Structures are given as C-alpha cells and as structure tokens.
Amino acid sequence: MENTKTKEAGGMPAPTKKNSQLKTIGKRYLKNRLAVFGLVLFLVLIILSLGAGLFADYEADAITHNMQARLQPPGADHLFGTDRYGRDVFARVLFGGRISLLVGTLTILISLAGGSLIGAAAGYYGGKVDNILMRIMDVFLAIPSILLAISIVAALGNGMMNLMIALSVSSVPRFARIVRSSILTVKGQDFVEAARAYGCRNRKIILYHILPNAIGPIIVQATLSMANTILMISSLSFVGLGLPSSIPEWGSMLSEAKEFMRYDPYLIAFPGIAIVLAVMAFNLIGDGLRDALDPKLRN
Amino acid sequence: MKNTRWRGGFLSILMAFAMLLAFAGCSSSGGGSDGKNASTAGGAVSDGKESVILAITGEPSSLDSADANDLNTFSIQCNLYDGLIRQEKDGSLVPGLAESWSYNDDKTEITFTLRQGVVFHNGDPMTADDVVYSFERALASSATARITASMEKMEKVDDSHVKLTLKYAYGPIESCLANVNCSIVSKAAVEADAKGFARNPVGTGPYKFSSWDSGSKIVFTANEDYFRDAAAIKTLTYQLVTDTSAALIALESGDVDMIVSTQAADRENIKNNSNLFYDEVSASSFYFVAFNNTKGLFAENPLLRQAVAHAIDREACLLGAVEGVGVECPSPIPAPCFGCPEGFEGAAYDPDLAKQLLAEAGYPDGVTITIKTMESGVYAKVTEIVAEQLRQVGITANIEPMERTAFLSDVYTNCEYEICVNSYTALNPDADFIMYMRYHSDYLGGGNNFVMVNNPELDGYLETGRTSSDDAERKTAYLNACELMKKEAVMVPILSTMNGVACQANLKGVTANTSQKQYVYDYYWE
Numbered sequence: 001m002e003n004t005k006t007k008e009a010g011g012m013p014a015p016t017k018k019n020s021q022l023k024t025i026g027k028r029y030l031k032n033r034l035a036v037f038g039l040v041l042f043l044v045l046i047i048l049s050l051g052a053g054l055f056a057d058y059e060a061d062a063i064t065h066n067m068q069a070r071l072q073p074p075g076a077d078h079l080f081g082t083d084r085y086g087r088d089v090f091a092r093v094l095f096g097g098r099i100s101l102l103v104g105t106l107t108i109l110i111s112l113a114g115g116s117l118i119g120a121a122a123g124y125y126g127g128k129v130d131n132i133l134m135r136i137m138d139v140f141l142a143i144p145s146i147l148l149a150i151s152i153v154a155a156l157g158n159g160m161m162n163l164m165i166a167l168s169v170s171s172v173p174r175f176a177r178i179v180r181s182s183i184l185t186v187k188g189q190d191f192v193e194a195a196r197a198y199g200c201r202n203r204k205i206i207l208y209h210i211l212p213n214a215i216g217p218i219i220v221q222a223t224l225s226m227a228n229t230i231l232m233i234s235s236l237s238f239v240g241l242g243l244p245s246s247i248p249e250w251g252s253m254l255s256e257a258k259e260f261m262r263y264d265p266y267l268i269a270f271p272g273i274a275i276v277l278a279v280m281a282f283n284l285i286g287d288g289l290r291d292a293l294d295p296k297l298r299n
Numbered sequence: 300m301k302n303t304r305w306r307g308g309f310l311s312i313l314m315a316f317a318m319l320l321a322f323a324g325c326s327s328s329g330g331g332s333d334g335k336n337a338s339t340a341g342g343a344v345s346d347g348k349e350s351v352i353l354a355i356t357g358e359p360s361s362l363d364s365a366d367a368n369d370l371n372t373f374s375i376q377c378n379l380y381d382g383l384i385r386q387e388k389d390g391s392l393v394p395g396l397a398e399s400w401s402y403n404d405d406k407t408e409i410t411f412t413l414r415q416g417v418v419f420h421n422g423d424p425m426t427a428d429d430v431v432y433s434f435e436r437a438l439a440s441s442a443t444a445r446i447t448a449s450m451e452k453m454e455k456v457d458d459s460h461v462k463l464t465l466k467y468a469y470g471p472i473e474s475c476l477a478n479v480n481c482s483i484v485s486k487a488a489v490e491a492d493a494k495g496f497a498r499n500p501v502g503t504g505p506y507k508f509s510s511w512d513s514g515s516k517i518v519f520t521a522n523e524d525y526f527r528d529a530a531a532i533k534t535l536t537y538q539l540v541t542d543t544s545a546a547l548i549a550l551e552s553g554d555v556d557m558i559v560s561t562q563a564a565d566r567e568n569i570k571n572n573s574n575l576f577y578d579e580v581s582a583s584s585f586y587f588v589a590f591n592n593t594k595g596l597f598a599e600n601p602l603l604r605q606a607v608a609h610a611i612d613r614e615a616c617l618l619g620a621v622e623g624v625g626v627e628c629p630s631p632i633p634a635p636c637f638g639c640p641e642g643f644e645g646a647a648y649d650p651d652l653a654k655q656l657l658a659e660a661g662y663p664d665g666v667t668i669t670i671k672t673m674e675s676g677v678y679a680k681v682t683e684i685v686a687e688q689l690r691q692v693g694i695t696a697n698i699e700p701m702e703r704t705a706f707l708s709d710v711y712t713n714c715e716y717e718i719c720v721n722s723y724t725a726l727n728p729d730a731d732f733i734m735y736m737r738y739h740s741d742y743l744g745g746g747n748n749f750v751m752v753n754n755p756e757l758d759g760y761l762e763t764g765r766t767s768s769d770d771a772e773r774k775t776a777y778l779n780a781c782e783l784m785k786k787e788a789v790m791v792p793i794l795s796t797m798n799g800v801a802c803q804a805n806l807k808g809v810t811a812n813t814s815q816k817q818y819v820y821d822y823y824w825e
C-alpha cells in the first residue's frame with residue numbers, strides 16, 4: 001500500500017520501488033497453487049511446441065502421407081499413433097501447438113492494441129467520442145464472437161491471416177470495454193491531475209500515466225482471452241474454416257478424426273487433451289494473475 | 300472477467316455438445332412412427348412386422364419423375380413409379396408397363412404393347428394417353444435431358460399400343476426407358492394440380508405416396524392394386540438422418556431398419572455385427588482430377604497435365620480417402636458401365652517421370668496451382684491426398700474447398716478453374732451416360748463438358764459409341780476414346796467407391812445397387 005501511494009503521488013515511480021511491487025505481485029501469484037500449475041503447464045506447452053523440431057521432423061512426420069503406416073495405434077514407433085494418411089499424431093499435436101500459440105498470441109496482440117486504442121480514447125475523452133466509439137463496439141458485442149468470426153472467415157476465405165483478422169475483430173470490443181472502464185477509474189485520480197498540471201499532453205498522459213496504472217485488468221483479460229482464442233481457432237478449424245487442412249492444427253485434427261472416433265479413439269483423444277490443457281493453462285494463469293493483481297485480495 | 304472465463308468454458312461445452320449431438324441426434328428422431336413395433340438390436344422375432352424405416356442422408360429434390368436428376372431422388376422414386384421397361388435389381392431389363400416391344404429395321408422406332416388392367420394409385424386405369432402424356436412431360440423437362448436426349452416423340456397407335464420415335468438409333472435406349480425419368484404418371488392427376496404433383500405424386504408403382512414431413516420423413520404405403528401383386532412391406536418410411544455416423548447408431552439401436560451409403564470407416568464394424576446384414580457393390584461413379592482444357596495454365600501446357608497424371612498414386616488415394624473400400628479407376632468409364640475397357644492401364648504412378656515432365660513443361664523449380672473441390676466427404680480427402688502427392692514432385696497445390704452450390708457454379712457452369720477434383724455418375728450403367736455429354740465438343744462448357752475438351756477425334760469415338768448398335772464396335776470406340784484421353788491427359792481418373800447398404804439381419808431381399816436404388820418391393824421380414 002505504502003509503495004503504491006508513493007508512486008502515485010510522485011507520478012514518476014522510482015525503479016526500485018516498482019521492482020518491489022512486482023515482487024509482491026509475484027509472491028502472491030506463487031502462493032496460488034493452481035496458478036503455478038497453470039504456469040508450469042504453459043511452460044511445458046511452450047517448450048514442447050517451440051521445440052517440436054527436436055522431437056519430430058515437420059516435413060517427414062507431420063505433413064508427408066505414408067499410407068503403409070496409416071491408423072497405427074500408439075506405440076514405440078509412433079507415440080500417439082498415426083492418422084488416416086499415416087502422419088504421426090504426436091508430431092502433429094506438437095506442431096499444432098505452434099499454430100495455436102502463434103495465432104493466439106498475434107490475435108491477442110492485435111486486438112489488445114486495437115482495443116486499448118479505442119478504449120483509451122473513449123475513456124479519456126469521454127462525451128461524444130466515448131458515445132460514438134462505444135456504440136460501435138456495442139454493435140460488435142451484440143453478435144456472438146464465434147458467429148462474427150465464422151462470418152468474417154467465410155467472407156474472406158481460409159488462411160492464417162484471415163483467421164487472425166476474424167479473431168481479432170471479434171475480440172477487440174471486449175478489450176475496448178475493459179480498457180475504457182479501467183481508464184475511467186484511474187483518470188480522476190490525483191496523479192493524473194498532477195501530470196496535467198505539469199502540462200503533459202493528452203497522449204503522454206494516456207500512455208505514461210493512465211495505461212500503466214490500468215494495466216492489471218488488461219493483462220488478466222488478455223490471458224483469459226488467449227484461452228478463449230485457442231478454443232475459437234480449434235472450433236473454426238473443426239468446421240473447416242481455419243487453416244488449409246494439410247497444416248497440423250488441433251481443431252482440424254479432431255474434425256478429421258471424428259469418422260474414426262469409434263474405432264481409433266486415440267485420434268480424437270490426443271488433440272482433444274492438448275486443447276483442454278492449453279485452455280486450462282491460460283485460464284489458471286489468468287485467474288492467478290487476477291487474484292495477484294487485485295489490491296483487495298492483498299492478504 | 301469472470302464472465303469471459305466462463306465464455307471459454309461455454310465454448311468448450313458447446314463443442315462437446317456438437318459432437319454428442321452428431322451421435323445422439325438420431326435417437327430422438329427415429330422411434331415411434333406409424334405404429335411400428337420397435338425392433339431391438341438383438342434381432343427380435345419380427346412376426347407380422349410389415350414396415351421398414353430407411354435412413355436417408357438427404358431429401359429428394361422432388362417426387363415428380365420428370366423433375367429428378369440425382370441418384371438419391373431416383374432411388375426413392377423408383378418405388379413410386381413404373382416405366383414401360385423395368386430394371387431388376389441385378390440390372391436386367393424386363394417388361395414393365397409394356398408387355399412387349401418391337402423395333403423397326405433401322406432401330407429408330409419402338410412400338411410398345413401396353414399391359415392392360417394396370418391402375419394408378421388414385422384408381423384410374425392406365426391408358427395409352429397417360430403414356431404419351433408422361434413422355435411429352437419428360438421430354439419437355441430440362442431435368443431429364445441426360446436420359447431423354449435421344450428421344451424424338453411418343454405417339455399413340457391405338458388404345459393398347461404406343462410408338463416411340465428416336466432421333467437416331469441409340470444402343471442403350473432400353474436402360475433409358477427403365478429410368479425413373481421415363482416413368483408413367485397419371486395425366487389426370489398432373490392436370491388437376493401440376494405444381495403440387497412434386498409433393499403428391501400419382502404413379503402405378505408398388506408404393507403410394509402418403510406424407511412428406513419436410514426435414515423429417517417421407518412415408519409411402521403399399522399399393523394393394525399393384526399389377527405384380529402388393530408388396531410384402533406395407534409401410535415404407537424414409538427417415539432423414541443427415542449424419543452418417545448417427546444413421547449407423549440408429550441402425551444398431553433398431554431405430555431404423557436400413558441405411559444406405561455407409562461410411563467406409565464403418566464397414567468392418569458393420570460386417571462383424573451379427574445383427575446386421577451388409578452388402579456392397581462398385582458404384583457407377585468415379586472421382587477424378589480434371590483440368591480446364593481450354594483456358595489457363597493446364598490448357599496451354601499439355602506436359603504439365605502429363606506431369607500431374609504421373610504424380611498421382613491411385614492406390615494411396617484409395618487407401619487414404621475411402622479405406623481401400625472401392626476400386627482404382629484407371630479409365631474414365633467406371634467398371635459397372637458397359638464400355639469400360641477391361642485391363643486398361645491409366646497413367647502410371649512415377650514421381651521421377653512427373654518431375655522430369657514438370658521440368659520439360661518449363662517449371663524445373665516447381666509451380667503453384669489452386670485445386671478447387673467440394674468441401675465434403677470423399678472430395679476433400681481425395682484432394683488432400685492429391686495435393687500431397689503433387690507436393691512430392693514439386694507442384695505446390697493450394698486447396699480451395701468450396702460449398703456445393705458455389706463449386707457447381709464456378710466449375711460446372713462457368714468453367715472458372717484451372718484444376719479441380721470432381722466426380723461423375725453414370726445415371727445408367729452405360730459408357731454413353733458418362734462420356735458423350737461430358738467430352739463431346741457439342742456440349743462444350745456450360746454445365747456439361749466443363750473440362751472443355753474439344754477434340755474432333757474424340758468426338759468421333761463418342762458418336763460411334765452413342766449411335767452404333769453393334770456392341771463390339773461400341774466397346775472398341777470407347778477403348779479408343781479412353782486411350783486418346785489418357786494420351787492427351789484430358790483428366791486423371793482416380794477411384795470408384797463402393798455403394799454399401801446395411802440393414803437388420805432379418806430384413807431379407809436387400810441388395811446393394813450400382814445406382815444406389817432400393818427396390819423395397821423385394822424386401823420382406825423373416
């Protein structure tokens with residue numbers, strides 16, 4: 001409490017104080033066992049998918065068809081078995097993680113940037129700007145995000161770029177809302193007044209004074225959105241609206257496997273488990289961060 | 300924020316639900332119809348059971364015989380109508396509403412002696428006027444063009460004779476006359492309500508129309524006055540179950556009695572189930588890679604077409620796309636069709652040759668192409684395998700999966716494509732039905748010859764095949780046509796699937812049919 005007060009009053013936080021604040025947040029986070037589990041899961045996911053090349057060869061294992069070795073159950077040669085075209089399911093799950101993480105991260109970054117811009121402008125300037133921007137966001141919010149994403153992908157066509165556009169557009173309004181409400185709570189505080197009294201420009205006030213102090217809820221929203229986005233990617237790929245079918249992706253793996261669900265359940269189990277774990281990791285991290293960042297839950 | 304987290308959870312639940320639904324959707328739809336004794340999967344004794352519930356994956360486009368042009372519609376309508384000639388389930392042609400017929404010397408006129416005492420479902424007797432009227436209707440309809448192309452006119456000779464005049468002597472005319480498109484309909488019923496006829500048909504067939512509940516089911520009841528005696532199965536229900544996995548589960552649980560178009564992946568499971576009967580036969584359709592032979596990359600560069608032809612491994616396609624349940628199709632005429640050249644060898648799978656041809660074609664460093672296809676079922680799988688095989692020889696193939704209507708409009712109607720994966724079906728098992736309108740220059744573009752091949756030599760072979768009445772001569776013509784199409788790499792035939800049917804083991808008389816027809820008249824419970 002003491003630290004925050006000093007910082008707020010000073011307007012420009014001293015580096016050492018900031019570090020110690022991060023430390024307390026970190027400490028609080030690490031106390032939460034589920035959150036730590038989520039973090040471990042996340043790290044494992046990152047290592048496995050970024051290091052996928054160490055475990056399997058993209059070209060030979062995940063892409064190339066090998067009809068002689070099709071539909072082999074999990075075993076020593078193929079840890080997770082092989083699919084209908086003789087591709088190694090283990091390799092595809094690993095490389096599929098790359099797609100989910102990459103598309104997910106980029107989507108979040110795009111929608112975070114867009115949402116922050118819109119939300120900050122609306123929250124800071126208020127009045128007409130607020131009304132116009134937020135009513136537009138309301139229009140988007142009125143459409144269920146999965147439906148919006150489906151329509152955008154259907155209109156633009158398949159492909160990684162279009163997938164990201166669709167997912168970003170459908171999650172921008174939620175970021176805009178969060179950022180706007182965070183800004184509204186911060187904007188009336190004394191340090192903002194102080195910055196204004198210094199003669200800071202609006203842009204500088206928003207970027208250097210307001211946003212850093214409103215970042216907590218935004219980070220939480222971003223983490224939880226990541227889980228949501230990974231699910232959306234899988235859902236869209238499942239219905240054939242994601243990436244080209246040869247690219248390993250968890251959702252399209254599920255969709256391909258459903259014909260064999262009764263006879264080779266492993267085909268649906270592994271990508272399914274991967275989705276569950278990834279989504280769970282981000283949800284747990286998000287929850288942990290929310291609790292750690294919430295000043296009301298300090299003890 | 301709590302809200303957002305739940306949205307994630309909600310989505311996952313939704314996905315799980317969608318999968319569950321795909322499986323469970325049937326159980327709520329199958330049961331309790333028409334006082335049917337619910338049979339158990341244990342194959343309970345079906346004493347006195349006189350109804351059959353047949354699962355269909357799509358509704359017929361119409362129940363009007365003059366407005367039918369797909370196999371699913373034919374297969375349902377064949378139980379409502381009779382033609383002058385009748386096709387048995389083994390494919391043989393026997394007298395139907397005509398007791399006999401005779402040709403003139405040059406085989407351009409056929410005189411039919413009509414069967415007497417046949418009545419329509421509404422009780423009216425069938426007359427020569429009805430026959431003439433039915434043919435006039437069929438000839439005027441655009442939907443029947445593939446079947447009636449050779450027919451000029453039908454005339455009444457006297458009360459028990461009619462005469463069909465052909466535009467030219469036509470080898471497979473009798474199988475055309477046995478097609479649903481040439482069914483005899485009640486003139487009085489059509490004239491009373493021409494528009495409503497598609498949903499209230501009146502024919503002479505073994506079953507009468509009873510009700511059609513759109514999106515759910517169609518019910519027929521046995522025609523007690525049928526001229527071949529009433530059918531053993533008194534109530535025939537077509538139950539719509541769009542998902543094939545759901546249909547199989549409905550069959551296993553006894554909610555439906557029979558399913559058509561089984562999935563290749565389910566075949567072993569069905570065969571090993573002693574409560575079920577399974578039968579299959581090679582379909583009169585085939586999947587192929589087609590090039591646009593008139594415009595674009597492949598039209599300009601025949602070597603590129605050859606390269607693709609040699610890059611495709613039919614065996615791998617057959618295994619990967621349909622679990623090996625089917626046959627490789629080396630020629631553009633599927634095996635069940637008359638005219639299929641025996642022992643014909645398609646372009647050999649030879650990736651090295653393909654690479655070499657690709658280099659000769661001017662693309663030593665590879666080339667990028669876009670394959671259009673339909674997003675559903677076997678199309679998508681064949682395309683994915685083909686794209687991978689092309690990648691192996693240096694051709695980067697982007698797949699553009701399309702929704703059915705968009706595909707039909709782009710590829711069939713407007714010929715806006717460079718290469719596509721598609722399938723043809725012979726409406727009747729004769730090469731003419733799958734060759735003439737598809738590759739003859741008279742039908743260039745616009746829905747028929749969409750591969751846009753324009754080759755006078757090929758035209759000649761196809762004309763001989765169509766007009767000759769000498770079987771040996773026709774066979775030779777089709778062999779030559781196949782050789783020529785292989786040489787020019789007009790298209791690359793890949794595989795034919797199997798038509799599988801499955802039913803409760805105590806339902807007898809069921810057989811798989813090349814054209815997916817189900818002759819329910821022959822069925823009975825044991």
